[in-house]
Amino acid sequence: MTAVLRAWIRLVRRxxxxxxxxxxxxxxxxxxxxxxxxxxxxxxxPEANLLARIAAGVLWVAALLxxxxxxxxxxxxxxxxxxxxxxxxSPLPLELVALAKVAAHWLITGLPLLLIAPLMGALLGxxxxxxxxxxxxxxxxxxxxxxxxxxxxxxxxxxxxxGVLLALLILPLFVPVLIFAVSAIDAAAAGLxxxxxxxxxxxxxxxxxxxxxxxxxxxxxxxxx
Amino acid sequence: xLAGERLACLRSHRLxxxxxxxxxxxxxxxxxxxxxxSGKSSLIRMxxxxxxxxxxxxxxxxxxxxxxxxxxxxxxxxxxHLDGIKLPLTVAANxxxxxxxxxxxxxxxxxxxxxxxxxxAPLAQMPARYLSAGQRRRLALAxxxxxxxxxxxxxxxxxxxxxxxxxxxxxxxxxxxxDGGAAVVATHAALPISDCTELSLDGxxxxxEDTIG
Numbered sequence: 001m002t003a004v005l006r007a008w009i010r011l012v013r014r015x016x017x018x019x020x021x022x023x024x025x026x027x028x029x030x031x032x033x034x035x036x037x038x039x040x041x042x043x044x045x046p047e048a049n050l051l052a053r054i055a056a057g058v059l060w061v062a063a064l065l066x067x068x069x070x071x072x073x074x075x076x077x078x079x080x081x082x083x084x085x086x087x088x089x090s091p092l093p094l095e096l097v098a099l100a101k102v103a104a105h106w107l108i109t110g111l112p113l114l115l116i117a118p119l120m121g122a123l124l125g126x127x128x129x130x131x132x133x134x135x136x137x138x139x140x141x142x143x144x145x146x147x148x149x150x151x152x153x154x155x156x157x158x159x160x161x162x163g164v165l166l167a168l169l170i171l172p173l174f175v176p177v178l179i180f181a182v183s184a185i186d187a188a189a190a191g192l193x194x195x196x197x198x199x200x201x202x203x204x205x206x207x208x209x210x211x212x213x214x215x216x217x218x219x220x221x222x223x224x225x
Numbered sequence: 226x227l228a229g230e231r232l233a234c235l236r237s238h239r240l241x242x243x244x245x246x247x248x249x250x251x252x253x254x255x256x257x258x259x260x261x262x263s264g265k266s267s268l269i270r271m272x273x274x275x276x277x278x279x280x281x282x283x284x285x286x287x288x289x290x291x292x293x294x295x296x297x298x299x300x301x302x303x304x305x306h307l308d309g310i311k312l313p314l315t316v317a318a319n320x321x322x323x324x325x326x327x328x329x330x331x332x333x334x335x336x337x338x339x340x341x342x343x344x345x346a347p348l349a350q351m352p353a354r355y356l357s358a359g360q361r362r363r364l365a366l367a368x369x370x371x372x373x374x375x376x377x378x379x380x381x382x383x384x385x386x387x388x389x390x391x392x393x394x395x396x397x398x399x400x401x402x403x404d405g406g407a408a409v410v411a412t413h414a415a416l417p418i419s420d421c422t423e424l425s426l427d428g429x430x431x432x433x434e435d436t437i438g
Contacts, residue, residue: 007325007326010322010325010326011326014311014314014322017314018311018313018314021313022313080307081307081308081309081310081311082305082306082307082308082309083309083311085273085275085303085305085307085309086303086309086323088275089273089274089275089298089301089303090298090323090326090327091295091298091299091326091327092326224275225270225275225276225277
């Protein structure tokens with residue numbers, strides 16, 4: 001068991017290193033998130049009340065699209081350079097390989113986004129009491145986005161114009177995460193209890209973390225045929 | 226060690242080969258030949274378990290491979306057309322990762338020896354990005370030495386290799402079979418390996434009009 005865990009961590013570490021050395025994908029997602037959220041005050045105008053009301057929605061839609069943007073290349077490089085064949089044949093179960101790749105992806109794209117989100121929240125005038133919930137919702141929600149996106153990224157391997165297809169496939173699956181996360185932040189801003197919303201978000205994560213890698217691995221096996 | 230019975234391969238509604246049977250035992254080398262598109266790569270991927278047979282079955286030590294896919298994977302080393310090399314990582318890091326992955330972390334000392342065998346030792350700390358095509362090929366083949374599997378599946382291993390490296394490959398295959406291993410090699414070039422079984426896939430090609438679906 002520890003050998004499997006060690007092999008898993010080794011794969012995560014290698015992917016984080018590769019992701020950071022490639023640089024562009026991780027940075028692109030973060031810059032996209034910052035720029036899109038910064039565009040809203042410019043587009044809507046400096047109406048503090050309106051911005052504060054839509055802040056949660058804006059942050060989450062931007063986070064979701066930023067995630068989608070970086071998702072397309074998740075398995076594509078491994079598929080193109082033959083690494084995927086070798087990973088399928090490696091002793092580590094393919095479900096865990098998929099989970100490792102998604103975890104590495106989250107570490108280099110989801111985590112920076114999580115750290116910068118309070119700043120963007122402040123920019124949009126998100127009400128003070130909602131900041132804690134924003135953080136919690138991102139901690140619970142963004143891994144789900146990465147896991148769901150991983151399924152899509154595996155399914156579109158080898159297709160042309162995979163990016164468009166990926167958006168069509170995955171955006172509908174992001175909807176529950178979006179709804180629960182935004183309603184949690186809105187509830188916090190209104191001074192209501194946030195627990196049920198966060199629990200729903202956590203249950204989505206429990207579902208995606210268990211079923212996501214299985215679906216992802218099945219799609220990858222199909223892709224290497 | 227590995228045998229196929231009446232295998233058929235279907236790719237995109239076209240039957241590539243059918244009724245193909247083969248056997249590789251310990252210490253044997255099976256050389257796959259045939260024109261382009263005759264299904265050599267597909268057959269190798271089928272042997273590796275990446276591509277399920279459309280018909281027929283694959284037997285490992287007399288038992289169907291599907292009964293124990295994990296055991297089958299732990300038995301084989303596959304070197305395909307693509308080298309599976311990460312360009313930003315160093316030569317040594319590329320090889321160490323697979324050495325550790327294939328052994329669940331047990332290996333490590335074999336890496337230097339494998340690099341030396343393939344003449345890559347001076348380049349060990351260089352990012353793989355700067356390797357030539359032939360050097361990348363050698364790095365991919367060096368994986369065979371660190372993964373220590375009994376069945377080698379090599380798809381066009383000599384592509385981009387210089388004459389000296391082809392000789393090295395031949396010696397390694399001979400050594401591998403002497404150690405009780407087996408190898409399946411798809412190739413157009415003649416390999417410096419004596420006494421190997423040849424299987425021409427041209428004999429199993431399905432007629433062009435024989436499409437399905």
